[in-house]
Amino acid sequence: MSTIEQNLQAVRDSIAQAAADAQRAPADVTLLAVSKTFGADAVLAAMRAGQAAFGENYLQEALDKIAFVKEAAPQHVPAWHFIGPIQSNKTRPIAEHFDWVHTVEREKIAVRLSEQRPAGLPDLNICLQVNISGEASKSGVTPADLPALARAVAQLPRLRLRGLMAIPEPETDVNLQRAAFAQLRVLYQQLKADGLALDTLSMGMSADLRAAVLEGATIVRVGSAIFGSRNYSH
Ligand SMILES: *Cc1c(COP(=O)(O)O)cnc(C)c1O
Numbered sequence: 673m674s675t676i677e678q679n680l681q682a683v684r685d686s687i688a689q690a691a692a693d694a695q696r697a698p699a700d701v702t703l704l705a706v707s708k709t710f711g712a713d714a715v716l717a718a719m720r721a722g723q724a725a726f727g728e729n730y731l732q733e734a735l736d737k738i739a740f741v742k743e744a745a746p747q748h749v750p751a752w753h754f755i756g757p758i759q760s761n762k763t764r765p766i767a768e769h770f771d772w773v774h775t776v777e778r779e780k781i782a783v784r785l786s787e788q789r790p791a792g793l794p795d796l797n798i799c800l801q802v803n804i805s806g807e808a809s810k811s812g813v814t815p816a817d818l819p820a821l822a823r824a825v826a827q828l829p830r831l832r833l834r835g836l837m838a839i840p841e842p843e844t845d846v847n848l849q850r851a852a853f854a855q856l857r858v859l860y861q862q863l864k865a866d867g868l869a870l871d872t873l874s875m876g877m878s879a880d881l882r883a884a885v886l887e888g889a890t891i892v893r894v895g896s897a898i899f900g901s902r903n904y905s906h
Pocket of ligand 1: 706708729755756839877878879893894895896897
């Protein structure tokens with residue numbers, strides 16, 4: 673077995689264990705492999721080990737990788753999720769090349785993605801990024817502004833609002849990790865109670881995926897536990 677294959681198996685086992693402890697079905701948690709800074713060879717190795725969804729943060733790097741993987745494995749096109757900060761002048765390639773976007777925090781960005789999503793493609797799946805750590809994080813819509821943003825995005829053609837995403841401040845205590853994820857779950861449940869048809873809570877990374885699954889994550893975004901530690905120098 674390759675290292676990536678072994679790591680993937682270990683992550684799948686952790687998800688299954690956390691799901692079992694929460695009396696949830698492991699199949700209700702999708703593993704998103706975050707391949708940022710790693711090459712297409714790493715993506716292809718993970719695909720050979722059965723991984724079907726990949727997350728990318730940096731647009732140009734992602735576009736190159738998506739094209740390479742499509743060429744190398746045309747019969748197994750994975751789902752590509754954009755999980756990085758979005759510049760408003762870079763929305764078009766995101767609308768054209770991705771299946772999901774997890775980091776929508778402003779209506780203006782959603783409107784551009786809606787206008788630029790090619791008509792021949794399925795609706796672009798959207799999660800709204802929520803700032804649940806307050807001052808500590810600059811990214812994400814505030815909980816106070818979330819309901820209005822969610823209602824606006826839910827109306828837009830060619831987008832499908834799926835749910836919420838957050839990147840809480842790093843905590844080592846599992847109870848503090850859980851408390852942050854529980855905040856996102858409560859916001860999600862409130863939007864659903866208000867009538868929005870949501871099904872996705874994108875939360876949990878390598879260091880806190882157990883807490884996220886215990887609190888109801890339906891997508892965990894895992895990079896280093898699968899691909900190893902990242903090197904940003906090139
Ligand atoms: C890099 C990144 C991840 C993965 O982080 P790891 O700690 O390597 O698992 C998940 N989500 C987002 C938004 C990221 O930028």
